[in-house]
Amino acid sequence: MEKFAFILHPLVVDDFARKFPIMRYLPDSWIEGAMKHVKSFKISHITGVRSPYAEAEGWFIACPLTARQMVTLPEEYVTGKIIEACRLAQDLGAKIVGLGAFTSIVGDAGITIAKNVDIAVTSGNSYTVATALQGTREAVRLMGKDLATAHVAIIGATGSIGAACTRILAREAHDITLVARHQERLEALAEEMRPYVKGQLTTSDDVKKSLRDADVVITVTSAVDCLIEPKDLKVGAVVCDVARPRNVSREVSVARKDVLVIEGGVIRVPGEVDFGFNFGFPPQMSYACMAETMILALEGRYENFTLGRDLSIKQIDTIAELAKKHDFRLAGFRNFEKPVTDEEIESIQQFANIGLSAPNV
DSSP states (O other): OOEEEEEESSSSSHHHHHHHHGGGGSOHHHHHHTTTTTOOOEEEEEEEEESSSSSEEEEEEEOOOHHHHHHHHHHHHHHHHHHHHHHHHHHHHSSSSEGGGGGGSTTTTHHHHHHHTTEEEEEEEHHHHHHHHHHHHHHHOOOOOOGGGGGEEEETTSSSSHHHHHHHHHTTEEEEEOSSSOOHHHHHHHHHHHGOOSSSSEEESSSHHHHHTSHHHHHHHOOOOOOOOOGSSOOEEEEEEEOSSSSSSHHHEEEEEEEEEESSSSSOOSSSBSSSSSSSTTTTTEEEHHHHHHHHHTTTTTTSSSSSOOHHHHHHHHHHHHHHHTEEEEEOOTTTTTEEHHHHHHHHHHHHHHHHOOTTE
């Protein structure tokens, strides 16, 4: 039996209530202050992960800091809390641990954490990229578009996931706009990619402006608040939101019936898996970053896999091949905890084809 663990943390204070319902009655500031003094703990035992070649069990481990705390508290303190969670995984018997959500971006994106534990560590970002691009390509096709002629905007382009998406899509899309806050890193990435882009490659630090002409949007920032609102998007746009917390406002799906928004990296896990915890998905489904940890465990590859901010295309291809071997698959399209049906996609197409968005936009 192969063994793995995955580190979770609450994105917002309300997420604490999933495990401790009494907390929904307490002030947010009180909860955040109190949870700083709580040690990492086991959330659940994961069973039934079974591919044609191997079987695995694992554990969800909680690092009790919100997304806001992850980016505002001192880096050394946050890193120490993540290491604490990984050592608990190690004590439970896990041989590899995955870093979920903001635990994968703190500091040097897992490198220091891996040096301070005796088991393998991965961020899961390689499989996140692979599945986000796979889903985006399929969504673009279903909307009657072609990446070879499309204008693609990548929001959060200088992050590890954004940069990897840029390097791959530079060979597929026609025009690309790279969007990020740090101009120096943005220009360096643009300079690297310009020889490969068929059409124009532009940069911007203005999210709203960059979206006006984008046929396809991939958004992968670590922003705590929503960045994309209904009025920002072009008629008929395809948006893949890989970020957690989400970069796309829930209002986009309500107000823009001509725009297809999908979540990046929702995966069907093989076997009769029981996660023992409700993180908002139907049975047998997980995020791609979780799935990468399971795939590596099933393969017996107990090695540091995806760490740091530079993701290699070779790693992305490797994890995609291993996923196929062990029967991990995209779980269709989802949007704000709900499946996106064929009928909904057809309706979105019809609104887009007549150039009609919803009222009040």
